[in-house]
Every structure is written in C-alpha cells, then in structure tokens.
Amino acid sequence: MDLNKIIDYLGSYDGPEMNIMEVCGSHTGAIAKNGIPGLLSPNIHLISGPGCPVCVTPSSYVDRLLELAMEPGTCVVTFGDLIRVPGSSKSLSVIKGQGGRVAMVYSPMDIVAMAQSEPETTFIFAAVGFETTMPVYALLMQTLIEEHIDNVKLLTALKTMPEVITWLCDKGAPINGFLAPGHVSVVTGIHCFENIASKYQIPFGVAGFSGEQILIALYGIVNAYGQGKVMNFYPSVVKEEGNLKAQELINTFFEKKDAIWRGMGIVENSGMVLKKEYMRFDAGSYDLVSDKKINPACSCDKVLMGLKKPYECPLYGKVCTPMTPQGACMVSTEGGCFTYYANNRHD
Template sequence: MEFSEIVDFLRNYDGKPIRLMEVCGSHTHAIATHGIRDILSDKIQLLSGPGCPVCVTPTAYIDKLIDICLEPNTTVATFGDLLRVPGSKESLNEAKGRGGSVEMVYSPMDVLALAKDHPDRQYVFAAVGFETTAPVYTLLLDNAIAQGLSNIKILTALKTMPGAISYLCDNGAQIDGFIAPGHVSAVTGADYFNDLADKYSIPFAVSGFGAKELVIGIYGLVQMVINNQPQVKNYYTSVVEQGQNDIIVSQLNKYFRPADVVWRGMGIIPGSGLLLRDEYASFDAGSNGLDEDNKQNKACRCGDILMGKATPKDCPLFGKVCTPMSPEGACMVSEEGSCFNAYLVRR
C-alpha cells in the first residue's frame, strides 16, 4: 500500500471508535511536533500514557533530592528538566535559590570529573528513567568503581514498562492498542511485550519516531485492532530486534534488582522498578521507600492523564495557572510530558 493510501485510510476511517496509547515520552513529543493527530479521523484517539520518566516520578523523590542538596558538602547532579518538577512543597530550583547545591549536567558521566576535582564533596546523581537510560547509570558505577571514586552516589527512580502497562489494563484505562516504546524496545527487544499482548488480548506496534514511521505504526496498530489480532508487530526493524540486547540486560542485572515502586498518580506497582542490589548499597543515596506522592495543587490531574482517563484539556489548571514556565504538575515540565506537548500544540 502506498503511503498516501495509508494516510487517506487513517483520515477517513469511520469504523468503531479506537483508543490508542503511546507509552514513550519521545513518541508523545514526536506525535505533537509532527501534527500526527491532525491527520487522524475523529474515530481514532491518541492518548499519552506514562512514558515520560520525569512525569511519573513521585513527589517523595523530589523531596529527597531537596533534602540531599541542602546537606553540607553535598551536591545533587541532575538533568535540567528535573529542576522544575514540583515536590510536595517546592522544586529543586526553588531549593537551589535558598542555598541548596544543585549542578545541572548533560550526562551522568559528567559527575566523574566533578567528583575527581572535588574529593571532599559528595555528589548524588538523580537517576531517573526507564530500561533505556538505566544502562547509562551502570556505566557511571563501572567508572566510579574503576577510578576509586567513593564520593559518588545515585538516587534511583528507575522504572520498567510492563508493570505500568499491566496496571493500566487492570484499572480501567480502556485502551485498544499500544504504540510500544521504541527506545525501550531497542534494549529489551520487541518480544518484551508478547506476554502483555497475550494476557490482555491487546496489540502492540513498535514504532520509530519520524512522521512517516509513526503513521505507518499507527496504521498497523489500527489494522490489528480492527482484525482482532492481539500480537506484537515491529515497525522499527532498523533499530529494534525481536530479542533483547543480552549485553545490556546482563549489565542491568549486575547492578539492579526488580522492586515495588511508586508511579506518580498511580501508586505502588509491584515489580515495576529497579533498585541497586545489596552489594552496591554503598552507592545508594536512599532510594528505597520513597512512596509519598503529595500534590502541591490538589486540582492537578496528572495521574488521570497518565492513565488515559483524562486529557490535558480536562484539567482545570491547564494553560491557566499551569504552563511550562510555572508548572503545577510534572506532566507540564518535560518536553516529553503530555501537558507540555498539548500546550505546545495549542500555542
């Protein structure tokens, strides 16, 4: 089928209503910037799920980072988008403004030079992410051990996708198909989602991030929904294999173990996170038990939006008191957040 025919089909589709969800923050951003929703029939709804690691990080984690950055001779190192995520009372940026030591970096590996140059200062890296970014933190630990740097720790908020998808399916999210996370699949392989497809009789399409790749992936997913084919199809074969990357998975298993962790707005999801193994506990800055998720603004609907139960426009704060410059919830902070991208498109 020609690409133009695929676009025509998606634009003119008039069958049963179909609700699809992407669970990759990069997909959320790409769908918004490419204007993918504009070419879809009103009968095909795209929802943004819990694919933004910053968005699903609970307030207790932010609060812990704030406590750490205020300790003597201690610096929190983090990516820029985590600086503005609201904790239960304030953000890291606000804590920095009242004397907290916070260093924005572009890579976890930047911490190695900082720790080496300032041996009397403790550096704690805010290790947030999914299966895609977790391997980078193992590389950081490899180097810290090899270089004998005892003044590096990590505070983890690492999560894995299957648990969250199961939670959505078990709690009334009413999703007909998932656009599988392309970056995660590059590590885990497309087969990672087979058990979910079988358990919930729901299809998955692994897609790339270009406009054409996304349109083809969505078309394939719609076809699987229409034809009742609950399977996993890989439309990103240039990057994603069927099986896992054994080298990366082995490295992850060396340092991390599965754990029950909190997802912002969804509570504790069993086995959906990664914590450091006991033999590497000396590198842990206190990651276990960060279960509180107290919103500053009770009207924020980030949790419902991440579960597909609401869209950004359903939130009474969206675009009013909650904007990228003054976010009330985590979904408005990161460029992978659903509210941030909805605001971008609206503007």
C-alpha cells in the same frame, strides 16, 4: 504500502472506535510536531501515557533531593528538566536559590570528573529513567568501582514499562492498542510485550519517531484491532531480543522492586534499584514510599493513565503553564500537558 494510501486509510477509517496510547513521551512530541491527530479519523483517538520518566517521578523523590542539596558538603547532580519538577512543596530550582547546591549535566558520566576534582564533596546523581537510560547508570556504577571513586551516590527512580502497561490494563484503562516505546524496545526487545498483548488481546506496534514511522505503526495497530500481537515497525534499530549486552550490564547492578509512580501509586515489580551488595552507592532510594500533589486540583494522575486529556484538567492553561507548572506533566518537554500546550493541541 504507499504512505498516501496509509494516510487515506487512517483518515477515512470507519471501523470500531480505537483508543491508542502512545506510551513514550517522545512519541507524544513527534505526534504533535507532525500534525498527526489532524490526519486521523474521528474514530481513532490518541492518548498520552505514562512514558515520561520525569512526569512519573513521585514527590517524595524530589523532596529527598531537596534535603540532600541542603546538606553541607553535598551536591545534587541532575538533568535539566528535573530541576523544575515540584516536590510536595518546592523544586530543586527553588532550593538552589535558597543556598542548596545543584548542578546540571548532560550525561551521568560527567559526574566522574566532578567527583575526582572535589574528593571532599559527596555527589548525588538523580538517576531517573526507564530501560532506555538504565545502561548508562550501570556503566557509571562500573566506572565508579573500577576507578575506586567513593564520593558518588545514586538516588534512583528507575522504572520499567511492561509492568505499568499491565497495571493500566488491569485497572481498566480504555485502551485498544499501544504505540510501544521505540527507545525502550532498543534495550528490552519486543518479547517483553507479548504476554500483555496476548492476555488482553491488544495489539502493540513498536515505532520510530518520524511522522512516517508513526503513521505506518498506527496503520498496523488499527488493522490488528482485537488481536494480541506485537509488531516491530522499527527493525533498523529494534531487534526482537533487544540489546543483550545492555541487559546484562543492567542486571549486574540493579534488581527489581515495587515502585511509586507519581499520582498512580505503587506498581508492583515496576522499579529497579541497586542490588544489596552495592548499597554503599545508594542515597536513600529504598525509603521513598509516599507521593503528594503540590496542587490537589492537578489531574496529572488521570492524564498519565489515559483517563483525561491534558486540556480537561481544570488547571491547564490557567494557573498551570510551562512557566508555572503545577504538575510534572507540564514540566518536562516530554510531558503530555507540556506538549499539548506548546502545540496548542485540542484534538
């Protein structure tokens, strides 16, 4: 269908009101960048979901990293945006200024050379992410074993999408359709969403990240209102069965477990942790059982659940900005609050 006709349809849509959740943080950013909210009918509402891995990482995880960074002979290794995420009282950037050892990398595999060059140091990789990044952590595990590297451990906060989407639906989140995560679907395929779509009679549209791809997916979702179907609008990258080799590699080293989602509590069977036979590589992931807001007035939990828009938080744009984040949604560039603030978005 012609893109102009799709835009006209979405702009003039006068059917039942639809709340469509974009689960992936990258979609939230692309939606703002392409000005998509301004093209939509007042009856179509886009809602940011819990698809930013840094945003849903609990404070107890960050607190554990802070403890490890201060241990003699230990270095915490992480991606950039996690450094500024607040735990229950402070962040890795603060602890680094207080003498903790923290290193930033662009790939988990960078830790291999670091460990080989400093065999006397224990390196802890902050393994945060969804199905998208799990294969590289599994590849890291494979490399550590093959290279006989024993001074690297993982502190995991790995989460899976289907379980949290089910949790949202069970909790009565006001969602009429899901813009399904394209990056995740590359690994998982689209079948993992079919039971959810069928159970709740909610359409899912797997989408790419260009403005055109998102608009096409939204058109498909709106036209499938009330239907429990999963549609793949990203077939050049996403296959129905997903990446079977990546799935096999993940399942070699990791197994399912309940997980804590920041501000949302425990979501059953939504986490992935190292299997028992690889526990020598774990840095305490099984002990992470709590979560605590750094600021009680923070509404990140409700933003992640689609119950509030970022600008409806009392802290938003006042004491909470990208320079002074009070919650994880304002820290990461994939966070809903960061994206809304950076793009001055007020739907």
